[in-house]
Amino acid sequence: MAGLPRVLAGAAMLFRDGRGRVLVVEPNYREGWALPGGTVESDAGETPSEGARRETLEEIGLDIEPGRLLAVDWVPGTARPPLVAYLYDGGVLDEERLAAIVLQEEELLSWRLVERADLPAHLPGSLGSRVLAALDALGSGTGTVELENGHRR
8 A cells, every 4th residue: 555646635615605606715824715625534534525514614613514516626736645626515605604604713814705707816726717617517507527727628
């Protein structure tokens, strides 16, 4: 096993409000914004959907079962091993759920709802492309989108 390649797995949830804006969070450990989610604890037997649910509960205090898998993205590694990123539909959050958000202060500074047109400025690179592709999949009702570094294969 020691000679086998290592790949990280990450999982996140795509939440929207009633106007279609996307919920993003501001980490305190790096520049920019992200979606609720994080590293899948695969060594502990956690699946990507379990990881997305756990990370969402830890980061924003909402215990929500992940919906359908919207996108899978292969992100090549540079300073870290390659990443397989899973993006699940978190659904539409009503005003009551949005008001119930409690940030994990150890990792997050703030959250906000962002219009689709403003997502590239908040979520640059492969994450931004992944979210836009997932929104397209939601809007068209198509299946899971397969991506490589944020771009359709």
